[in-house]
Amino acid sequence: MQKPLLEIRSLSTYFFTEEGVIRAVEDVNFEIYPGEILSLVGESGCGKSVTGLSILRLIASPPGKIVSGQILLDGRNLLDLEEREMEKVRGNDISMIFQEPMTSLNPVFTIGDQIMEAVLLHQKVDRGTARKKAIEMLDRVRIPSPETTIDAYPHQLSGGMRQRAMIAMALSCQPKLLIADEPTTALDVTIQAQVLHLLREIQRDMGMAVMLITHDLGVVTEIADRVAIMYAGRIMEYSPIQTMFKQVRNPYTRGLLESIPSLEEKRRRLNVIPGQVPNPRDLPEGCTFHPRCYLRIEECKKKEPPLLQVNGNHFSRCIRWKECC
Numbered sequence: 001m002q003k004p005l006l007e008i009r010s011l012s013t014y015f016f017t018e019e020g021v022i023r024a025v026e027d028v029n030f031e032i033y034p035g036e037i038l039s040l041v042g043e044s045g046c047g048k049s050v051t052g053l054s055i056l057r058l059i060a061s062p063p064g065k066i067v068s069g070q071i072l073l074d075g076r077n078l079l080d081l082e083e084r085e086m087e088k089v090r091g092n093d094i095s096m097i098f099q100e101p102m103t104s105l106n107p108v109f110t111i112g113d114q115i116m117e118a119v120l121l122h123q124k125v126d127r128g129t130a131r132k133k134a135i136e137m138l139d140r141v142r143i144p145s146p147e148t149t150i151d152a153y154p155h156q157l158s159g160g161m162r163q164r165a166m167i168a169m170a171l172s173c174q175p176k177l178l179i180a181d182e183p184t185t186a187l188d189v190t191i192q193a194q195v196l197h198l199l200r201e202i203q204r205d206m207g208m209a210v211m212l213i214t215h216d217l218g219v220v221t222e223i224a225d226r227v228a229i230m231y232a233g234r235i236m237e238y239s240p241i242q243t244m245f246k247q248v249r250n251p252y253t254r255g256l257l258e259s260i261p262s263l264e265e266k267r268r269r270l271n272v273i274p275g276q277v278p279n280p281r282d283l284p285e286g287c288t289f290h291p292r293c294y295l296r297i298e299e300c301k302k303k304e305p306p307l308l309q310v311n312g313n314h315f316s317r318c319i320r321w322k323e324c325c
Contacts, residue, residue, distance in 0.1 A: 003075075004031035005209050006055070006177055011069035013047075013054045016062065020281040024050040026233040028069070029307065032177065037203060037210040039220045039241075041256075042230035043277055048213045049099075051230075052179045055211075056094060057086055073177075092122040095170035096179040097163075104166060105154040111138070112150030115169045122173045137168035141198060160191040167199065174206060181213045196223050217260060221245070226313075229253050232278055232288040235307060239314035249316035249324050251295045287317070295320045 013025040025047045032038045040048045053059050054066055057078060071078040073093060078086065098104040106114060115134040119125060125133070131150070138146035141164040154162055163183060170178055180199065184192035200223050203210050212224060220227055220241070227244045229237040229252065237250040248254045255273040275292040278284055284291055290300040299319060307317045318324065 002033055004072075005034045005074065006032040006211075007070070007072040008051075008055070009070040009072065011051070011054060011071065012067050013050055013059060013064060014067050015064045017281075022280045023283060024064075024233055024280060025054060028230075028233075028235055030228050030235060030238060032209045032211055034176070034209055035203075035207050036225040037200070037212055037223055038226045038228065039212045039214060039224035040228050040230060041214055041217060041220055043215060045277060045280070046230045047233040048215075048230055049181050052096060052181050052211065052213055055179065056090055056096060058090075088122070091118050091170075091175070092173050093175055094177045094179065095173070095175040097166050097170050097181060097183050099182040099185055105162060107154055110151050110153055111157070111165045115150075115165070115172050118169060118172050133172060134168070137172050138165070140171075140202065141165070141168045143168070159187055160195065163187060163191075163195055164198070167195075167202070171202060171206070171208075175208060177209045177211065178203070179211045179213070182215070183212075184214075184216075184219065192219075193222075199223065217256060229256070232283060233280065234288060234317060235315075236289065236317045237315065238307065243311070243314050247311070247314065249310050249314060249321040250318045251293045251320075251324055252289050254324050255292075287319075295323055 008028055008030050011025055011028040012023070015022040015024055028051060030038065040051060042048050050059070055071055059066060066079060073089065078089060081089070112131065112134050115137060116127065116130040119130040119133050120127070135146045135150055138149055143149050143161055143164050157165065183199065184195050187195060196219060199210065214220065224241050226240050228235050229250065231252050237244070237253045245257065248257065255271065258271040259273065273292055278288060278291070286301040286303055287305055290296040293300065297320070305317050305319050307315050308321065310316050310321050
């Protein structure tokens, strides 16, 4: 069998604040295999971005801290590495695209300078070679006139072009894994589709793995091979894309799907999940979703359910998963 490229085992990341401990990520487990796209889906504040930052060990400390777990890249635990070794991993083995390119790109440096910086750091080439590499990457992400755009500043590009420049920067060292954190959030629908198509195309050409962080289930159906649904810092359901939407095995996933508008069911009233996402400083006892769950029973209030293997590669954190169909 093919070995996972990345294995996340019992990962927990907390933030220690004056108001209390925020359990942003709690006992998270998943794998990403070479050449596949795993989508991490959930509402804002559920821990998706913190999971991505934890993988790269970019959690601000204090107040944040990875309190337990393992992050295995090709079998090597990244949490055991010295910072100097970890710097070689960032950008070279694992790259990340952040949510808003205008805040991620440095406004006082040209696009080319920022792409070249990664190439010069990791590939030990001269500036002339690095510039050629930057132009090649800008051309690969289909930025017009890359020979001149390389000398443009971020404010001179549109939002879609800035996002393409971020992708070029992230892929300049041909990483094994790309973490894309809400890469289409700030873009209009047409540009979103273009960026997603571009990501999928480059991913296939380069054979790299992608971890796509999003709140949009529509994006998931377009691009993902497998899906992990997050809620209040925990993985609630985890399966291949083919079975996730045909055989839902968690009431939270069911609620998310039923809240999506459908052109085929114009007259269907959209369902909503009652209540609110719990405060991460004061999570409920038992299953974190039970106060909002239509399937809850007394046992749900007492004990946090494990992530159960319910069918083949399909996992669900629910003791009543059979009734979710």
